[in-house]
Amino acid sequence: MTETRTGSVETAYRILLVEDDEGDALIVEELLEDTGLRFELITRTSLDEARTELTRGPVDCILLDLHLPDISGTKAVTTVRDLAPHTAVIVLTGLSEAQAGTDAMAAGAQDYLVKGKVDADLLRRTVRYAVYRSETERVSAEAQAVRLHAEENARLERGLxxxxxxxxxxxxxxxxxxxxxxxxxxxxxxxxxxxxxxxxxxxxxxxxxxxxxxxxxxxxxxxxxxxxxxxxxxxxxxxxxxxxxxxxxxxxxxxxxxxxxxxxxxxxxxxxxxxxxxxxxxxxxxxxxxxxxxxxxxxxxxxxxxxxxxxxxxxxxxxxxxxxxxxxxxxxxxxxxxxxxxxxxxxxxxxxxxxxxxxxxxxxxxxxxxxxxxxxxxxxxxxxxxxxxxx
Incomplete structure (x- = not known):
C-alpha cells in the first residue's frame, strides 16, 4: 500500500523488472503506464543486481526475463523464488519458447507472458492475479506454520x-x-x-x-x-x-x-x-x-x-x-x-x-x-x- 499526495491510501505495486534488453524493458514500462495500475518500477539487468535490490526491501511482483547475462532458464526462477519466496514472479518468454512458460510455472512462477503478445489489459490482469496468488500462498504457509507450532506445543504440553x-x-x-x-x-x-x-x-x-x-x-x-x-x-x-x-x-x-x-x-x-x-x-x-x-x-x-x-x-x-x-x-x-x-x-x-x-x-x-x-x-x-x- 502507498499513500497518495492527498493522504488517501490506494493499492500500489512495487515491481522489479529483471531484463537486460533495453528495448524490451522500455516496452514493459510503457505497457505498465497504460494499465492504470499505481506502481513503482525498478529495472535491473542481471540476477546479481536483482539480488542486491531484494536485500534493500520487499517488492510485490518480479517480472523476470529467462535469459540474463548471469543465469537463464528455470534455474533463474528457482533462484529468484529462493531470494523472495513470498513474492509473485511473472516470467517473460520469447515467441519461440513454447514450453518455457509452462516449465517456469512448474519451477514456481505464478504466471508467464510472451513478449510481443502482451497488451495493457493482459498485463494488468496478470500482475494483479499473480500478486493475489502469491499473497494467498504466503498466508497459507503462515497458517501451516502456526498449526505445526501448535501441534508441537500440544505434544510438549502432554509431557510438561x-x-x-x-x-x-x-x-x-x-x-x-x-x-x-x-x-x-x-x-x-x-x-x-x-x-x-x-x-x-x-x-x-x-x-x-x-x-x-x-x-x-x-x-x-x-x-x-x-x-x-x-x-x-x-x-x-x-x-x-x-x-x-x-x-x-x-x-x-x-x-x-x-x-x-x-x-x-x-x-x-x-x-x-x-x-x-x-x-x-x-x-x-x-x-x-x-x-x-x-x-x-x-x-x-x-x-x-x-x-x-x-x-x-x-x-x-x-x-x-x-x-x-x-x-x-x-x-x-x-x-x-x-x-x-x-x-x-x-x-x-x-x-x-x-x-x-x-x-x-x-x-x-x-x-x-x-x-x-x-x-x-x-x-x-x-x-x-x-x-x-x-x-
Missing amino acids: LPQPILGTSAIAVTTRYLPGAKSALLGGDFLDVVEEDGLLHAVVGDVSGHGPDAAALGVCLRIAWRSLVLGGHRGTELLHLMERLLVAERGSLPLFATCALLTLDQNARTATLHLAGHHGPLLTTSRGTHELRATHGIALGVAPEVGNWQPTVIPLPRSGSLTLYTDGLTEGHNGAAPGRLEVDGLLTLIESLPPADPATFLDRLIEEAQTLNAGRHTDDLAVLRLDWDAP
Whole structure:
C-alpha cells in the first residue's frame, strides 16, 4: 500500500523488472503506464543486481526475463523464488519458447507472458492475479506454520503438564503454567503429582534457559521423575538418577535444572522436602502464609555426582495448603518499588488478596504479580498448590 499526495491510501505495486534488453524493458514500462495500475518500477539487468535490490526491501511482483547475462532458464526462477519466496514472479518468454512458460510455472512462477503478445489489459490482469496468488500462498504457509507450532506445543504440553495420579486422599491439587516467551505455549518449567502407597509426591522444576531445548529437557525430567517415583525411588537416590538423565540428555548444551521434591504424609501430618537449587514452598494456615525453611542442595547438572541433598521433615497443621512455584513468580519487578518482587514481596502480595478458592486465588496472585512486573522481566512460571483439611 502507498499513500497518495492527498493522504488517501490506494493499492500500489512495487515491481522489479529483471531484463537486460533495453528495448524490451522500455516496452514493459510503457505497457505498465497504460494499465492504470499505481506502481513503482525498478529495472535491473542481471540476477546479481536483482539480488542486491531484494536485500534493500520487499517488492510485490518480479517480472523476470529467462535469459540474463548471469543465469537463464528455470534455474533463474528457482533462484529468484529462493531470494523472495513470498513474492509473485511473472516470467517473460520469447515467441519461440513454447514450453518455457509452462516449465517456469512448474519451477514456481505464478504466471508467464510472451513478449510481443502482451497488451495493457493482459498485463494488468496478470500482475494483479499473480500478486493475489502469491499473497494467498504466503498466508497459507503462515497458517501451516502456526498449526505445526501448535501441534508441537500440544505434544510438549502432554509431557510438561500431565494429569496428576491421585488415589483416595482428600488433597486438592491446583496447577498453573505460563511461558515467558510471548510466542511460546510452553517453556522449561515442569511439575507433577503422584500418589503412591498412601503418600502424595510432588515435584516442581525449572530448566535453565528458554525455548524448545529447555522444554524438551523439562519433559524428560518430568517423565523420569514420575517413572522413578512409581518405581519406588525416593529422596537423594531419586535426585541422583534425575541428574544422570539430565547430563545424558543435555549433550553439549550448558543446561541445568533446579527442583523441589515434596512427599506429603497426611496420616503423619508431615512434609518431607528435598531442594536442589530451588527455593522452599509456602505454607498457608489460618494464621497466614510463610516460607518453609529447609536444607538446600546444589542444582541438578551444575556439578554432577557432587550433589548431597538432605531431607527436611516439617510438621503440618490439620488444615492448610502448600504452594510450590518456580522463580518466574518472584523475579519480576515489584511495581514502583526498586528491585524484584522476591519472596518477601510475594508474601505481602498474598496477604493483601481476599480469600478465595485455590484456583481463583492462584489466578489473582499471578495476575497481580504480572501487573507489578509490567512486562519488564519474562520468565516461565509454574505453580503447584496442595490443599488439605483433615477430619
